[in-house]
Amino acid sequence: MPPTPRSVRFEDAVLDKLAKFVMEHPGLSVSAAVNLLITEALRMEEHPGVLFRTGPSGRRAVIVGGPDVWEIIRAIKVARAAEPDVAADEIVAMTAEYSGLPQHQVRIAIRYWSSYPDEIDAQIAAADAAAEEAEERWRREQGLLAS
Numbered sequence: 001m002p003p004t005p006r007s008v009r010f011e012d013a014v015l016d017k018l019a020k021f022v023m024e025h026p027g028l029s030v031s032a033a034v035n036l037l038i039t040e041a042l043r044m045e046e047h048p049g050v051l052f053r054t055g056p057s058g059r060r061a062v063i064v065g066g067p068d069v070w071e072i073i074r075a076i077k078v079a080r081a082a083e084p085d086v087a088a089d090e091i092v093a094m095t096a097e098y099s100g101l102p103q104h105q106v107r108i109a110i111r112y113w114s115s116y117p118d119e120i121d122a123q124i125a126a127a128d129a130a131a132e133e134a135e136e137r138w139r140r141e142q143g144l145l146a147s
Helices: 012-024 030-046 069-082 088-099 103-115 117-146
Strands: 050-055 058-063
Touching: 012 030, 030 050, 030 058, 030 103, 050 103, 058 069, 058 103, 058 117, 069 088, 069 103, 069 117, 088 103, 103 117
Parallel strands: none
Antiparallel strands: 050 058
16 A cells, blocks of 8 residues: 655654654655654554664664564574473573573563564574575685685
8 A cells, every 4th residue: 555645744853853864874765764763663662662773784673771672582483493392481581591681571572573573583584694694704714724
């Protein structure tokens, strides 16, 4: 469904901050930035304890004072694969202990993932692919140096 034009009035201070945000995010139009920021604000309202941060891989959901949501979910998936018969509460406890996070923050990440699994799973896949590429480059370098 195409976007519906809306007339919205912003305070000058908001417009100044929006212009700065757009300048700091090349390729993002003002309209796209407004959509992005409102979407993120609504998600933060839906999932207290989650905020959004810009980094080398783009904007992503993070736990307030903690790591990216995808990092926690990947740790949960690794723990589940290693311990397929462990109860759900135990997986949460293991992930919390491993990550140094309180269990309630692990649960915040789980709830966010349950609402946006495709987004988080794509971030996990991208991180895994980047790690595999980096390892392959390292192996080639080691092979060259060993010869």
